[in-house]
């Protein structure tokens with residue numbers, strides 16, 4: 001996404017849009033550019049979604065039962081939904097669409113989506129859920145948070161490691177703890193972790209944790225760094241449950 005937004009849109013397409021604007025409309029070029037790029041991203045997302053549907057239909061038609069392929073298709077379609085929802089954020093930044101979802105189910109989905117980032121590493125990722133409840137949350141944003149935090153955990157592990165996700169309901173709250181071994185966060189840097197633009201990665205933007213905190217706090221949920229030692233780094237999310 002981040003690379004795509006820098007893409008220069010087709011000048012013919014840009015002129016077509018400008019041609020449709022009347023003289024009072026003085027939308028700056030950047031905003032036209034963002035709209036053009038998001039238009040094109042949405043078109044190609046529909047292609048991904050349609051092909052995912054075709055693969056699913058063909059599997060059923062051929063009588064093939066393959067949970068791994070089915071899970072991959074689910075993940076592709078969920079990612080498409082998340083990107084589409086992000087593109088809508090370009091129209092209105094504080095768009096929040098909560099609805100009631102099952103706590104355990106949404107965490108399961110987030111963990112499955114994140115597995116795609118384990119490439120060329122030997123990472124044992126396990127999810128432990130104790131109990132469940134209903135939560136009232138914007139599903140796409142919540143999934144984006146889980147994916148961002150697990151992606152960071154994967155990136156903190158050099159080659160081989162362990163990630164544990166614990167989810168439980170306690171004191172009328174949904175609690176998720178995401179822990180990883182690997183590189184720890186030095187004490188003196190911990191206070192800057194959620195600042196916009198703070199990154200220690202060559203290709204990082206320093207937006208992940210800042211966005212996660214923002215998305216969660218907009219929904220009365222919280223995100224904190226519980227601890228980071230040489231042994232383990234743990235982030236904690238709390239989210240109110242529907243009584």
Ligand SMILES: Nc1ncnc2c1ncn2[C@@H]1O[C@H](COP(=O)(O)OP(=O)(O)OP(=O)(O)O)[C@@H](O)[C@H]1O
Pocket residue numbers: 152153156180183184185193198199200201203204205206207208209210233
């Ligand atoms: N689980 C973790 N273990 C160790 N360090 C972490 C962990 N999570 C985050 N960090 C540190 O916090 C910094 C900020 O994380 P954040 O997700 O906000 O940005 P980023 O991962 O660097 O870039 P991006 O915007 O692409 O996510 C990281 O660069 C890293 O130094």
Ligand SMILES: [Mg+2]
Pocket residue numbers: 148151152208209
């Ligand atoms: Mg990150």
